[in-house]
Amino acid sequence: MPMSIPFDHTLRLYDSFAEIHQEYNGPLRFQQIDWNNIKHESIILRSSSSDDHINDTTTMFERKIIRLHINMTGKKVFVRRYPEHKFPIICEIINEDNSYSLVREIETGHYFRVQSNLIEYVDEPQLNSIYEVSFHPIPSNQSFIVSYIIQNLRWQPRYILQTYSDRSTKFQILVDIINTSPFTYQFNETHLMSGDIDLTFGTNKISSLIDAKTSTKTNIDYSGIHLFSSMNSSLKIDPYSILTLPIQSLNIHIKTVFIYTLVLTMPSISTNNIVSIISNKHKFQRLYQLSNSSSFLPTGHLLIYDSSSNVLTGEWHLPTLTEFEKYEFKLGEDPDIILEYNRTTTNNQKTNSSLITTNILIQNYKQQKINIRFKSICELSIVCLFYDEKARSLGARLDYELNLKAKAEVVFSFTTIRLY
Incomplete structure (x- = not known):
């Protein structure tokens, strides 16, 4: 089943990565596959206030990143004693292994080993590590925004020029939003950024930024990085997909x-x-x-x-x-x-x-x-x-x-x- 990640705030899309802004309501947890696509040093906490002086206090927070080893110990599962067993019994996992797991039958309290492929789970098992990110101390009278950069979301523009016999022309802009992850992303607000930036994710060099569909003209220059357009409506991006959106007609001749x-x-x-x-x-x-x-x-x-x-x-x-x-x-x-x-x-x-x-x-x-x-x-x-x-x-x-x-x-x- 595809994993869905809803966010209540802003997505900033560039041409080779994305920056996510969301409310901080306590520790964040990321699965291993998602954690591998995050630029870890970019995870920062800011006050949601528009006061720049308050935002400058970001460095006062202590940030903790903990890797949690998630296993199924103590979870209730259904177990078949042998492949032909038609009526699985309810057991509790005592110790799991890739080949054989030790389980305890709930009804009798007996312990026995069973092949791991004979275990049926009620919920999807979380066998990989979970990374937990938290900030301390958090004042109770303020709201905060956490932001971080991921490399599995990006966008790129495409242009279409139509010429006609009466010498009139039509210039169109399309934006491809590219999701190379197994996650479904949903955002309430999306900003399409354009400019030139160099970031490194692990050993991969990521360079430059860029655009998409817009409702209003919001061309702003931030030290050479432009807010090209913004979408204030909900945006859903499916796993391993390319979402193409049109941009409002611009004054281009x-x-x-x-x-x-x-x-x-x-x-x-x-x-x-x-x-x-x-x-x-x-x-x-x-x-x-x-x-x-x-x-x-x-x-x-x-x-x-x-x-x-x-x-x-x-x-x-x-x-x-x-x-x-x-x-x-x-x-x-x-x-x-x-x-x-x-x-x-x-x-x-x-x-x-x-x-x-x-x-x-x-x-x-x-x-x-x-x-x-x-x-x-x-x-x-x-x-x-x-x-x-x-x-x-x-x-x-x-x-x-x-x-x-x-x-x-x-x-x-x-x-x-x-x-x-």
């Missing part, structure tokens, strides 16, 4: 842009050819611009779907983003946006310079309007000056942005002077 950067490489000025012509064709890349004006976003896996048909078009690992931070990432070429160009380079050996004229054709074969960003720069070893079609100086690079209608194309040219 996504814009899709199709980009290409043309790097100009020029032949040596010493070449015998005064004029050279190069032409080529390329595909534009998809660029996603994320504008986060809502709250702290933890790092997580992002899946991107196109249109209401939910066609998967890519995936990305989103880094940690602070509030108001902007982020861009490129994700694959798009075959429907084509760049064609031809470039004429004229070398002037007398002035040791080159004049490059570039003609650009951008074609949109999509059924929708798109955002285009075209750039041109010179390779790092070259110093260039760019000029538009009207001979206006553009500086050391060309930046060209426009909205291109569906099934449309655009043509333009620019001039570049190579300096030595």
